[in-house]
Amino acid sequence: MSTKLKEVDVVIVGLGWTGGILAKELAEAGMKVVALERGAARSSENDYSLPNIRDELRYVVRHDLMQNTARDTLTVRNNPTQEALPMRRLGSFLPGEVVGGSGVHWSGHTWRWTDMEFKVRSNYEERYGKKFIPDDMTIQDWGISYAELEPYYDKFERTAAVSGKAGNIAGKIQEGGNPFEAARAKEYPLPPLTPILASEMFSNAARNAGYHPFPRPSANASQAYTNPDGSQFGACQYCGYCQRFGCEANAKGSPHMTVIPLAMRSPNFELRANSWVTKVLKDSDGKKVTGVTYTNVLNGEEFEQPANIVLLCAYAINNVHLMLLSGIGQPYDPASGAGVVGKNYCYQTGASATLFFEGKYFNPFMNAGGSNATIDDFNINWGFDRGPHNFVGAYNVGGGFNTALPIGYRPVPSGTPQWGKAWKQATAKWYQTAMVINASGSVMANRNNYYDLDPTYRNAFGQPLMRMTFDYQTNEHRMGTHAANVINDIAKSMNPTKLNQAVARTNPWTVVPYQSTHNTGGTIMGTKPSDSVLNKYLQSWDCHNLFVVGANVFPHNSSYNPTGPVGALAYWTADAIKNKYVKNPGPLVQA
Amino acid sequence: MTKPESPRQDSVGKESAHTESASPEFDRRNFLKGAVVGGAAAASGAAAIAPESAQAQQPAAAPEPAGYAFFNLDEAAFIEALVDHMVPADDLTPKGTDVGINIYIDRALAGAWGKGDRLYMQGPWKKGVPSQGYQLPLTPAQLYRAGIEATNAHCRKTYGKSFDRLDETQREEVLVGLSSAKINFDSGLPVRVFWGALYQTVIEGMFSDPIYGGNRNKVGWQLIGFPGVIAVHRDHVAQYRGKPFPNKPVGIADMS
Ligand SMILES: Cc1cc2nc3c(=O)[nH]c(=O)nc-3n(C[C@H](O)[C@H](O)[C@H](O)COP(=O)(O)OP(=O)(O)OC[C@H]3O[C@@H](n4cnc5c(N)ncnc54)[C@H](O)[C@@H]3O)c2cc1C
Ligand code: SF4
Numbered sequence: 093m094s095t096k097l098k099e100v101d102v103v104i105v106g107l108g109w110t111g112g113i114l115a116k117e118l119a120e121a122g123m124k125v126v127a128l129e130r131g132a133a134r135s136s137e138n139d140y141s142l143p144n145i146r147d148e149l150r151y152v153v154r155h156d157l158m159q160n161t162a163r164d165t166l167t168v169r170n171n172p173t174q175e176a177l178p179m180r181r182l183g184s185f186l187p188g189e190v191v192g193g194s195g196v197h198w199s200g201h202t203w204r205w206t207d208m209e210f211k212v213r214s215n216y217e218e219r220y221g222k223k224f225i226p227d228d229m230t231i232q233d234w235g236i237s238y239a240e241l242e243p244y245y246d247k248f249e250r251t252a253a254v255s256g257k258a259g260n261i262a263g264k265i266q267e268g269g270n271p272f273e274a275a276r277a278k279e280y281p282l283p284p285l286t287p288i289l290a291s292e293m294f295s296n297a298a299r300n301a302g303y304h305p306f307p308r309p310s311a312n313a314s315q316a317y318t319n320p321d322g323s324q325f326g327a328c329q330y331c332g333y334c335q336r337f338g339c340e341a342n343a344k345g346s347p348h349m350t351v352i353p354l355a356m357r358s359p360n361f362e363l364r365a366n367s368w369v370t371k372v373l374k375d376s377d378g379k380k381v382t383g384v385t386y387t388n389v390l391n392g393e394e395f396e397q398p399a400n401i402v403l404l405c406a407y408a409i410n411n412v413h414l415m416l417l418s419g420i421g422q423p424y425d426p427a428s429g430a431g432v433v434g435k436n437y438c439y440q441t442g443a444s445a446t447l448f449f450e451g452k453y454f455n456p457f458m459n460a461g462g463s464n465a466t467i468d469d470f471n472i473n474w475g476f477d478r479g480p481h482n483f484v485g486a487y488n489v490g491g492g493f494n495t496a497l498p499i500g501y502r503p504v505p506s507g508t509p510q511w512g513k514a515w516k517q518a519t520a521k522w523y524q525t526a527m528v529i530n531a532s533g534s535v536m537a538n539r540n541n542y543y544d545l546d547p548t549y550r551n552a553f554g555q556p557l558m559r560m561t562f563d564y565q566t567n568e569h570r571m572g573t574h575a576a577n578v579i580n581d582i583a584k585s586m587n588p589t590k591l592n593q594a595v596a597r598t599n600p601w602t603v604v605p606y607q608s609t610h611n612t613g614g615t616i617m618g619t620k621p622s623d624s625v626l627n628k629y630l631q632s633w634d635c636h637n638l639f640v641v642g643a644n645v646f647p648h649n650s651s652y653n654p655t656g657p658v659g660a661l662a663y664w665t666a667d668a669i670k671n672k673y674v675k676n677p678g679p680l681v682q683a
Numbered sequence: 684m685t686k687p688e689s690p691r692q693d694s695v696g697k698e699s700a701h702t703e704s705a706s707p708e709f710d711r712r713n714f715l716k717g718a719v720v721g722g723a724a725a726a727s728g729a730a731a732i733a734p735e736s737a738q739a740q741q742p743a744a745a746p747e748p749a750g751y752a753f754f755n756l757d758e759a760a761f762i763e764a765l766v767d768h769m770v771p772a773d774d775l776t777p778k779g780t781d782v783g784i785n786i787y788i789d790r791a792l793a794g795a796w797g798k799g800d801r802l803y804m805q806g807p808w809k810k811g812v813p814s815q816g817y818q819l820p821l822t823p824a825q826l827y828r829a830g831i832e833a834t835n836a837h838c839r840k841t842y843g844k845s846f847d848r849l850d851e852t853q854r855e856e857v858l859v860g861l862s863s864a865k866i867n868f869d870s871g872l873p874v875r876v877f878w879g880a881l882y883q884t885v886i887e888g889m890f891s892d893p894i895y896g897g898n899r900n901k902v903g904w905q906l907i908g909f910p911g912v913i914a915v916h917r918d919h920v921a922q923y924r925g926k927p928f929p930n931k932p933v934g935i936a937d938m939s
Contacts, residue, residue, distance in 0.1 A: 142912065142938060143912045143934075143937075143938035143939060146912035146914060146935065147891075147892055147912075147935065148890075148892070149887060149891035149892065149895060153887065153891075154796060154801075155801065160801050161801055161802065161803045162799075162800070162801050162802060162803055162804065168814075168815055168816075169815065170812075170814055174812065175809065175811070176815075177809055177811040177815045177818055178803050178805070179803070179816060180802055180803040180804075180816065180817050180818065181801060181802050181816075181817060183816055286920050286921065288920055288924075289925050327917060328917070329914065329916060329917045330914075330916040330917055330919070330920050331914035331915065331916060332914050332916065333914055452925060453923070453926055453927045453928070454925075455916075455919070455923055455928050457909055457910055457916075457928075458914075458916040458919055458920055458923070458928075497909075498890040498904065498907060498909050499886055499887055502886075502890075502907070510862060510882070511768070511770070511858065511885075512768070512769065512855075513771055513773050513775070516773070516775045516776060516906065517775065519906065519907060520775060520906050520907055520908075523907035523908065523909070524908050524927070548807065549805065550805070600812075600814045601814060602813065602814035602816070603814060603815055603816040604816045
């Protein structure tokens with residue numbers, strides 16, 4: 093039996109980037125907010141501190157800040173004819189589990205997704221005709237525009253201390269920035285990070301090839317900074333321990349040192365850590381939600397937390413799982429194409445080359461999460477004609493390092509023995525004298541890539557695991573081939589001593605090794621309930637007092653990391669709740 | 684990925700124990716087996732006896748001798764032979780056991796990770812396809828145990844001796860067979876999965892922080908010039924651009 097608690101205005105499920113932003117904004121607006129976070133509270137002073145935070149085995153290999161798969165995981169398969177099996181330990185992606193969520197241990201690359209994504213179907217149909225988009229590619233416009241989101245991108249970039257160089261301010265192209273980016277109102281809050289040698293060499297080669305390199309915008313404060321809310325940042329130390337680690341220097345924009353402590357300052361806000369939400373509750377006619385049930389994982393006790401508004405902020409994957417477990421909205425069926433919950437799960441793809449330069453020291457242990465250089469010539473550059481290459485989507489190419497620690501990163505030329513003296517010699521010779529160029533590519537939605545509930549396997553709470561069905565399609569393989577060629581051409585132009593060439597991926601998606609925690613879709617936003625779960629304010633079409641926030645709302649995946657629009661949409665939703673919904677509770681968009 | 688299970692493997696494994704005790708060779712393992720009887724006694728016996736042999740053979744800098752929390756005598760002999768073969772002593776590093784790789788692996792297997800911490804261990808158990816990742820009903824410790832037994836069984840069948848008694852060339856042949864999955868275990872254990880775990884833990888024992896028992900004296904980090912936990916490189920990015928950084932690694936214990 094669960095204990096029923098006193099009703100609050102808002103219950104937030106999960107306290108990472110999105111939960112943290114909404115907690116702060118709504119508590120400051122005078123609403124009574126409770127956040128339920130399954131992870132424990134950890135702090136920069138005590139946990140993300142020297143020397144213990146600098147432990148590759150603990151944080152990278154053993155996933156100390158990540159979801160514990162013994163308690164909850166997914167089952168996975170490549171297509172609907174296979175039998176899905178549990179992901180028995182984490183691999184391909186790493187959902188966070190701590191107060192602050194993955195926002196604690198992300199790298200900080202912060203991008204603005206543009207109308208190239210938000211109007212994806214219209215763009216391609218208009219330029220290439222309806223036939224260019226394969227029948228099983230279920231891409232659709234998002235129902236939101238870049239112009240609407242621009243101020244919210246700006247707000248997130250300022251909150252998170254993004255360092256970068258604008259390429260387009262109010263329509264005017266800026267020297268040194270990304271000339272393809274959509275117009276922004278203002279410059280980045282902080283100047284770009286100092287380029288490391290590898291990114292400099294990549295930039296020179298890319299420029300010589302006629303491309304347009306620019307410093308990757310990243311929430312690694314390039315100098316000490318106080319954000320508009322008064323949160324203080326130290327300067328990034330290029331510590332080389334960024335991805336999967338909390339930041340010892342308080343330089344990485346993270347919710348646990350920005351929005352969460354600000355929410356905690358408000359008497360309206362309460363955080364309950366170690367609280368695992370198992371279900372969203374609906375009222376008898378299913379038109380509204382009434383709260384959530386959760387378990388205190390320290391003692392197994394169950395509670396019901398009634399609330400006027402429920403916000404799912406539990407990360408892209410867990411949000412979809414909670415929707416399916418709670419029976420909100422019609423589950424998607426790939427055979428008929430009917431239903432929406434679980435639809436359009438997408439991931440990303442990539443290719444990479446390793447370049448070896450005898451005698452050149454790259455010092456791969458000195459880098460910030462985002463001290464790479466990038467080119468977007470094959471990405472948000474609509475001038476790049478996809479027609480002859482016959483693919484929908486895009487990729488960006490970067491050169492440099494991110495968290496090149498020695499258990500995981502020990503580049504050697506192909507053909508080097510895996511052990512023995514020759515292996516040691518090669519490892520010693522090349523660890524410091526190699527660099528990497530890699531591409532990150534979009535994945536378009538496909539009819540057969542989706543989530544539903546697994547018929548067999550269960551989590552520690554006795555609930556069905558979520559089942560992920562995913563594979564790359566010919567479209568992605570074609571794009572990968574193009575990307576590998578571009579990478580190899582740039583790499584060869586740099587005259588490395590040896591080169592491990594980029595190879596386009598053609599084999600199925602696999603659950604190992606790590607690829608990226610850029611999972612998208614499953615409860616997508618859109619313009620009508622027949623093809624989406626949420627309206628443009630991330631409000632459920634079925635239950636108007638339920639909002640679902642995170643990359644799960646993206647109808648397809650771009651080549652960029654997701655947190656720019658995830659953060660912007662969290663602020664956008666906060667505004668919609670404060671300024672529209674509370675005044676007149678009900679659907680913000682008529683179905 | 685793997686061949687269907689062979690039903691005969693169990694007896695092969697058991698029979699092989701005879702082959703081994705019949706071996707005329709003498710080593711520490713046999714000495715211990717003869718000297719002390721019984722599980723708990725064997726463990727304390729190992730601790731008491733090891734120092735002498737360790738002192739005799741190891742460089743002066745080597746810290747405490749090996750005492751195992753997980754490996755039994757056969758397994759200890761296997762892992763010592765393995766890490767010394769994979770990481771031989773030369774001008775670059777001491778040999779694997781002097782780097783503590785065997786100790787790192789032993790502690791990892793004896794600890795929470797070895798016991799299946801964070802591993803989803805509910806059935807049903809199916810083989811699946813490679814893209815679905817690890818699907819065995821074994822904790823890392825159980826996988827290791829079964830893998831060493833299967834590798835030794837292969838060695839006895841092929842060479843008439845366990846892995847630790849093979850000569851260099853034969854050891855090399857076995858490792859090539861494991862890493863390329865040319866060897867098939869009679870026990871049905873998928874060789875690729877065992878090799879994957881084995882290789883990964885050897886690497887961890889070479890390059891993880893010394894607090895975990897491997898990477899002794901930070902020799903793994905010195906080998907490649909990785910500075911360890913000191914990572915305040917704000918000014919170094921420009922200062923050392925294109926130049927080698929001083930190779931004086933610092934570990935967690937040095938700063939604690
Ligand atoms: C290693 C790594 C590197 C990354 N690097 C980048 C990058 O460079 N750029 C970028 O844009 N993105 C990056 N990301 C992704 C980024 O971290 C996420 O997009 C972002 O954190 C998403 O915010 P969120 O609020 O949706 O989820 P999170 O920040 O992950 O927060 C979700 C929270 O919900 C909690 N939760 C989940 N289920 C429940 C439940 N049932 N009950 C209670 N609580 C629950 C979780 O414990 C977690 O704390 C990276 C991610 C990882 C793991
Ligand atoms: S690279 Fe910079 S932002 Fe990232 S953890 Fe290190 S100091 Fe922090």
